Amino acid sequence: MIETWYAILSFMLVMFIVLEGFDIGAGMLQHIVGKTEAERRLVIAAIGPLWSWHEVWLVSFGGVLFVAFPTILASAFAGFYLAFFLLLWSLILRGISLEVSGHIAEPMWRTAWNFIFVASNLLLAILIGAALGNVVRGVPLNADGKFSLAFFTNFSPYGNVGILDWFTVSVAVFMLVTFAAHGANALILKTEGPVHDRSLRLARRLWKIVLLLLAIITFETWRVRPELFSGMSPKPIAWIGLVFVIVGAVAIFTGLHGKRELRAVIGSSLFITGLMIAGAASVFPIMLHSTLAPENSLSAYQNAAAGHGLVIALVWWPIAFILAVGYALFIYRYYIGKVKAAEDNQNPY
């Protein structure tokens, strides 16, 4: 039961990172791939009407964490207090800029909202990356299972850590570049013309940097949490994750150089999914690792919700999941294919 809920939560987080990753990545490249206002609007149109559906995976992840591991939620949300609000404010600014920039076709209005859109996407990528880095590195949990993270302490990933240190910053940079490359793949698939060509050139370069950075953070992870590697061998799921990463990488490079746009997008989704699976499987069952003392770590087994609540949730969750995917498919079939015209449909008067 606990393994199932850990898997469901991991799945929801993967859905969020992969789907929202398209939007975040495409969004932060808006000014690089779009040189004219029409091209920049094309990037927004490519993100499409389902961006908020992508974002709901994060909100629902929070809800399911609540129902399955309330103790972990209580510890983590309070511990990451300031970082959480930065994330929430970035989500607010990004959502608003996406929705309102199209309302008025006036250059200053567009410039201002485009700037907020790009900046909030960059910040989101860094914050999500830093958050993942923090989960891998661990947090300064005390014996009561609580912690409170400062933004930074002495930038060392050992002992009394802060949110940012050389390890988590490395992961943040890695995720920033990965989101950008992932978003570029989506733009290649969804656009034509100059935006498409710039995205393609950019993606070919970015994915090489991603592989280089992956090698670096793998080495760093081995320095910070060597036990994750030694603990991986008996976990077949972690190896499946690695297979995904390799297959994904091959698909990306053959896709980008063979003009197989869909293959590249599937490849980058597999690549990110594989990394997340490998990460989630190798830290399991520890959901929050303590950098102060290993015995303070919070394990899924000791902190899952008790009673029959999890059984009940296991009945309604699959129903809700099928419905959720159904709604998205109902809408998505109207938006398949490339966005073509230079103007989007947000009715400027």
Place this chain on the structure above:
Amino acid sequence: MADTIFWSRLQFGFTITYHYLFPQLTMGLAWIIVYFKWKHLRTGDETFGNAARFWARIFGINFAVGVVTGIPMEFQFGTNWAAFSKFSGNIIGQTLAMEGMFAFFLESALIGAVVWGEKRLGPRNHFLATVGVALGSWLSGYFILTTNAFMQHPVGYSTAADGSLRLGSFSSFLLNPWAMILFLHNQCAALITGSFVVTAVGALYALRGKFAEQASLFLKTGTLVGLISCALVAFPTGDQQAKMVAKHQPVSLAAMEGHFHGGTNVELNFIGQPNVSAERIDNRIYMPYALSFLAFGHLHAKVQGLDDFPKDEWPTNIELLYYAFHVMAGLGTIFILLMVLANFQRWRGRLEKSRGLLWALMLAFPFPYIATTAGWMTAELGRQPWIIFHILRTGQGVSDVVSGGNVLFTLIGFTGLYFVLGVLFLFLVAREIAHGPQSISANGKLEVSHD
């Protein structure tokens, strides 16, 4: 420690009050748009089509602000109220997760298409998408109100060995009688907000002599929905809600009413200022026997006063609670009178010529927002000093690792951000209202082609 509690309460109160300004219109307006779209689908009359598109544009702006201000609410349970989340997460986690899984996915998938995708989806599926968003918004309302109902009137739980709560009966938790009444009362209030806003825009256009067809349609639909929902919000839903409070939270009822000394044949205070230290209402105007009757159904019923309860169980801000309740009830009464008058004039065919009444209807639209906010303040202040009534005190629910300074930092951030959002919202909605319900083709709407 004390200041963490204070700032966390202020932050939650501020962010939830601000957030709820938007969903109340969403939930009310959604069904009015569904009605316009249904008429358009059936008759092909573009008056309805343009009306639906006009309100869908305003709905879209409103929805966007509602969504972005709503995301911090769920997360604040964990960030600011970690002890509460840990204590009761086994139960309220169910509804919070179900809200995301059942309601948010539905709304978020369809909203973009509802606002921008009419041509692409075609009339029938666009209508279905609109119904989906309306259903999603009400479903979301039910789940979050069930969560609140558990805090007001906890049912369906058991206590675990470590003292925390555990789900006892899922069905009694989900079908909490408090949640049922609260949902009906709250949704009627949302329909009031929606109908008053539609009416106000109709009155504006009628007074300015613009968009005559839509002005007439908005006035007709708005005042009719307004009359029905104003009647239902008072009776039976408001009445049942009050009886529920009288039965399960008698101390809250006493404080709401400024009823300091218990007794029989209890009067209902209309106006007056609570003087808590002297335990009386100053300058009061009241109706004899009315509270006994309203709370328990007969004139001589005994109603407990605040002095029947230990002081540490009194709501912590009796003055504000008293005013919140009286503002809600007073405005609700005025709404009924206004809507009866408007419908009477409409029945006589004179509404669009009654300029004084049109002015009143136009200027009335902020008051449902005030009444709804006051109603929620009544519910939430009335529950104090408990975060879960008679189980967990508010001070015990706070995140003890978060300093007051950190909470004030984020509160200041929210204040600034929400001020900007508010200005932006008013600007964009005012633009839509100034532009009016004109047909799309008339102003050359541009579209991305996806073929």
